[in-house]
Amino acid sequence: MLSSSAETVVNIEELLRQILERVPALSLITFKCVSKHWLSLISDPEFRRCHTLRNHNPKISSFFPTKIKDENLLKSPFKTLNSAVSDGSNIGILQSCNGLFLCYALSGEQTKHHVYVVNPSTNQFRGLSSPSVSQDKHTFVRYALAFDPSKSPHYKVVCVFNHPMYSKEEQLKTDVYSSETGEWKHLETPFFHGQSYNFNWKSRLGAIYCNGALHWIRKKRKDFHFSYDRKEFTRHETDVLHYFEVSQERMLVVSATTPVPSVVKNIPVGSGYWQPTMWPILAQRYFGECGGRLYLIETYEHCLTQFDVMEMERDYSGWFVKYNVDLNPLAAALPGQDWDPLIVLCLSQEEETYNTGFEDSSVALLLHLPGKVKSYNLRNKTIRTYVELVNKELGLDYHNRILEDVAFPCMETLASV
Template structure:
């Protein structure tokens, strides 16, 4: 048989046909931004960062704000940053362990040394992929802490400019970032110049300053008067507002868009309120305060620690807290007897070693869960049927005794990967 030759009559092999088809498909995808975006939205972040170097067009497409927005809509939280509790007051270099919810995340454990700050870095708040951080202590020769916005995914950070009026005492910071509304973020600072009256629950002035990433500057948002002690916990962003819980028992909400602050009701745990203490503040003890799926949650315990507690949820109209879940961890204590410290600590006959790291509120109530830290492990506890499973085994801490807790109740920061600029 004589082979047929010539350009018009040349017969290609199946391998060549496949290669030509693949090349044609690749060309079609590369020339269609909408189709390429749909593919990039489903691409792991680690690969996306590498793909930015393919071309200027890919860099622009991946960096585009709408791509980040679409990823937020489709992605679940990536994991938890856990701050290891320092055992010594002189230990300012805080280390973090990252508990991943999947196998596709970066290795984000270790110290937050992005700014190479000799004073050490701590996380104040995590908000939709961005971290609000500060130094542990004031640097030598400075009157204020340094504050940063950090994106662990892109390794980018921005240093916030100092506030004017160094005589003010800062009582709380808060970060507001909603990538579905804007590519810009806002930082709120609450301060006062009258620390003496603050401590004794006397009426005094508080000042609110607002920082915008769009203008890269601070501005005053006004002042308000209250007799509540504003020793604020880390801020929690939920539904367009930053929320704080005060050690005096009061809670506050700052509406970021309309820039007003209001006092919120406090939960009445089992019908008992904390009595006043001679005109001075009486601290309430909180075991968790956070947001999940647009809901605000609070867990408090100011009596002997037990296996039983209530999870409060705030009404949508902020009218009251109500009991959403009733929890009893006796099954977990039976499975992990090292949690029971009743015989080890004679000062407290009922004491159980555990920390509440996060509450995951799902649309399907059967899937809502608590993330708990027990000695040596991180557990997921289903609130509906009281079942649990191990998520992560913790490496022994350098200075922690075997069986001790390495993380406190407010040492966990939920994190979602994002390409947002800072």
């Protein structure tokens, strides 16, 4: 039986709302079972809107793998989306954006929807299809999700497409869906002149939302040129980054050649013909956002424990090396560890409290190895166990990690879809 003071709190609607707005989303979902009154309050669209705006920067609560060997082996913090879409569709994840997922119907599925916006915290979803995109297999199409709960409880889905084989118009067609209006709007965005600048199949499927723009990077491996005069490697080609400014509704492209990694610079040069002893092949291990900045990680196949974390300049003038990562101390502590399954899960901001009471934030790199998730602090270069997995044979399928993401981070949110 509730005390008189507790009954007073429950009866003061506004005070109760203010208290519950500060409670994490997953806890609120559990609190729906407290009473019909709480169920009605927490389910109210206005309450969910206020909660989303107040809790616009939640911490990562879980990861959703794109491919797994055995779903029964998954343990926290890894989850699946099987129960999120109730229309029977089999879906895969394209993008994670501030608690919402953009998903796509897997090939062979008979569905009228091309993509789904899913809130894995509430298990709500909305199926969408651009009205202009045909089902023709030759149609080039990229979908992306823009959601910033610090500015609005609504989201937008951008669909960029073209039919390269038959289209005579040099136009990159774009449709934009707004959850606020529930409608698609068609735009006309000019193609970029020059083959190397075209937005095409070389671009990654999943986009990254950062600072009001959606970003696509090329997914192919980077080639090098060896200068026999300077006895050093240089990038062989100019790479590009495409980004769509959501508020301005325009597509832009910038040159985005990445620096030569430190491990490549250290490849020894053989005697005689002054040729390198090995030719570097790099793989993209991570492309994402943290703290309003874009980051990119590439690894060298012969040295997976040392790599650079590159950051994009705010004015898109180019990539620069922000952090140097050396996991050899961790490798020494884990003798016999196979580093080929190393997966970069994400970059995450962490709060630090010093002995003086001073609080500051730093960036941590979350890494998955069989049986464990490690957190590597990029500023002070310390390593700690983020979570020890109960099942050492966690079935993450890492073999396609070079092309696309392996696991998507999820933040708790009550955002409506």
